[in-house]
Amino acid sequence: MQEAAIGIIGGSGLYSMPGLTDVHEKKLTTPFGDPSDSFVLGTLEGKKVAFLARHGRGHRLLPSELPFRANIYAMKMLGVERILSLSAVGSLKEEHKPTDFVIPDQFIDRTFLRTATFFGDGIVGHVAFGDPVCGTVASVASDACSARGVPSKKGGTYVCMEGPQFSTRAESFLYRSWGADVIGMTNLQEAKLAREAEICYATVAMVTDYDCWHEAHDDVTVDQIVAVLHQNAANAAKVVRAAVVAMPSERTCPCASALQHAILTQPDAIPAATREKMKLIFGKYLNS
Numbered sequence: 001m002q003e004a005a006i007g008i009i010g011g012s013g014l015y016s017m018p019g020l021t022d023v024h025e026k027k028l029t030t031p032f033g034d035p036s037d038s039f040v041l042g043t044l045e046g047k048k049v050a051f052l053a054r055h056g057r058g059h060r061l062l063p064s065e066l067p068f069r070a071n072i073y074a075m076k077m078l079g080v081e082r083i084l085s086l087s088a089v090g091s092l093k094e095e096h097k098p099t100d101f102v103i104p105d106q107f108i109d110r111t112f113l114r115t116a117t118f119f120g121d122g123i124v125g126h127v128a129f130g131d132p133v134c135g136t137v138a139s140v141a142s143d144a145c146s147a148r149g150v151p152s153k154k155g156g157t158y159v160c161m162e163g164p165q166f167s168t169r170a171e172s173f174l175y176r177s178w179g180a181d182v183i184g185m186t187n188l189q190e191a192k193l194a195r196e197a198e199i200c201y202a203t204v205a206m207v208t209d210y211d212c213w214h215e216a217h218d219d220v221t222v223d224q225i226v227a228v229l230h231q232n233a234a235n236a237a238k239v240v241r242a243a244v245v246a247m248p249s250e251r252t253c254p255c256a257s258a259l260q261h262a263i264l265t266q267p268d269a270i271p272a273a274t275r276e277k278m279k280l281i282f283g284k285y286l287n288s
């Protein structure tokens with residue numbers, strides 16, 4: 001049974017979803033271990049949603065410690081078809097001001113300590129990732145910002161760094177020279193795994209700071225991020241609600257069939273244990 005069609009992942013400063021009704025918690029375990037926290041299931045604007053606090057309630061998990069595979073696998077267990085992620089980001093461009101929202105459509109990977117695939121253990125595959133974000137969910141999120149009067153920009157490149165330290169100034173200048181828009185530590189692995197799980201994914205990136213490149217602004221600190229996040233929280237909740245209302249029920253994007261031409265391994269060469277472990281993700285393509 002589908003327990004929720006829409007998943008919401010709350011990032012730094014967003015550990016619950018205001019306005020949820022009929023709330024109950026569900027603790028899930030997966031072949032990839034436990035998710036960041038229990039899921040909070042409920043109804044938002046008449047639709048069933050599943051909320052997960054990315055770093056756990058109480059903010060217990062570093063970006064490098066996040067159980068990305070368990071989180072996305074658990075979303076799949078719940079029947080989630082679309083994930084809307086909320087994240088704090090630093091701005092790499094003057095035009096993206098603290099409290100503005102950006103809906104990224106590209107990523108640059110600067111992580112090195114994470115596993116970001118469901119493939120392996122005898123099953124090999126490669127999904128297309130040229131467009132790493134679902135166009136439908138990104139448009140819905142962007143329109144929701146406009147409808148709620150939140151300054152936002154649709155499109156932009158998110159640099160995903162390992163952390164937990166913030167960037168050096170040389171790195172920040174480098175990312176600016178690449179034309180990147182925002183920087184954070186969490187979204188790329190979620191986007192990759194959601195694509196492999198054929199779940200649509202997009203992020204509302206909430207600008208909290210100018211990292212450390214801007215001469216007229218102090219270098220980023222957690223205090224500064226938390227202060228801006230408090231200002232952003234009400235806007236984040238408004239945008240999520242508007243996005244949930246507007247999310248179409250049918251999927252017409254390519255995300256739903258991302259695995260169709262991705263698997264290389266001959267079905268009879270896949271170890272039985274891997275086939276069993278991964279049937280929720282790959283099962284419909286392993287029938288022969």
Ligand SMILES: CSC[C@H]1O[C@H](OP(=O)(O)O)[C@H](O)[C@@H]1O
Nearest residue numbers: 011012054063087088184185186
């Ligand atoms: C709170 S400072 C850095 C921290 O904030 C962002 O988290 P999230 O993406 O979960 O909102 C950033 O990625 C870092 O993990």
Ligand SMILES: Nc1ncnc2[nH]cnc12
Nearest residue numbers: 088089090183184211220
């Ligand atoms: N400047 C920054 N760098 C990395 N992650 C962030 N999250 C919020 N601000 C950030």
